[in-house]
Amino acid sequence: RKEVEQDPGPFNVPEGATVAFNCTYSNSASQSFFWYRQDCRKEPKLLMSVYSSGNEDGRFTAQLNRASQYISLLIRDSKLSDSATYLCVVNSGSARQLTFGSGTQLTVLP
Amino acid sequence: GAVVSQHPSWVICKSGTSVKIECRSLDFQATTMFWYRQFPKQSLMLMATSNEGSKATYEQGVEKDKFLINHASLTLSTLTVTSAHPEDSSFYICSANGLAGDTSYNEQFFGPGTRLTVL
Numbered sequence: 001r002k003e004v005e006q007d008p009g010p011f012n013v014p015e016g017a018t019v020a021f022n023c024t025y026s027n028s029a030s031q032s033f034f035w036y037r038q039d040c041r042k043e044p045k046l047l048m049s050v051y052s053s054g055n056e057d058g059r060f061t062a063q064l065n066r067a068s069q070y071i072s073l074l075i076r077d078s079k080l081s082d083s084a085t086y087l088c089v090v091n092s093g094s095a096r097q098l099t100f101g102s103g104t105q106l107t108v109l110p
Numbered sequence: 111g112a113v114v115s116q117h118p119s120w121v122i123c124k125s126g127t128s129v130k131i132e133c134r135s136l137d138f139q140a141t142t143m144f145w146y147r148q149f150p151k152q153s154l155m156l157m158a159t160s161n162e163g164s165k166a167t168y169e170q171g172v173e174k175d176k177f178l179i180n181h182a183s184l185t186l187s188t189l190t191v192t193s194a195h196p197e198d199s200s201f202y203i204c205s206a207n208g209l210a211g212d213t214s215y216n217e218q219f220f221g222p223g224t225r226l227t228v229l
Binding site: 041042043044045046087097098099100101102103 | 144152153154155156159201203205217218220221222223225
């Protein structure tokens with residue numbers, strides 16, 4: 001079983017749609033959780049950290065359920081510029097190492 | 111935020127040659143640097159973790175004699191792919207965290223990546 005699993009997609013949605021991505025992790029000792037965004041042929045960029053209480057940043061909402069070892073990302077009012085691959089990332093505390101999911105590809109259509 | 115640069119951004123080489131990739135932290139001291147590899151349509155896979163002044167810790171399955179990592183200063187780490195072969199063609203990305211004055215960066219800042227193609 002992969003340490004971090006994501007729905008691979010691809011997700012093709014119209015502009016203005018709401019889309020949700022899910023992620024599960026296997027290491028119950030994991031301490032920090034993130035969503036990164038990666039554009040084609042570019043490096044990943046931090047989108048947001050994920051906290052147990054849930055957190056929101058504009059159109060983006062992230063949720064963490066430690067009991068289920070489940071992380072989600074909700075994007076409201078999708079924009080064309082949201083098209084990218086979204087990576088679920090977990091830090092298991094060892095030497096600040098990050099474990100990346102394989103990513104979910106999103107394409108927002110005009 | 112902190113900035114990490116990589117050089118070169120892309121390289122094409124013949125099979126059997128060695129390629130050196132540089133990763134620099136521009137405005138902070140990178141106490142820890144990480145090297146990743148990403149094959150097409152796959153996720154980033156951690157290759158090794160290096161702390162300044164000490165030997166790198168390699169992930170299982172990564173050959174330390176093939177992928178030489180040097181982290182001799184707080185602003186520079188290098189990855190040398192020795193005797194590169196076509197199967198080493200990939201996107202190599204470094205990241206770093208560390209210190210800028212009194213600020214400790216736990217977040218990893220990523221370099222823009224180096225695309226290696228071995229013919």
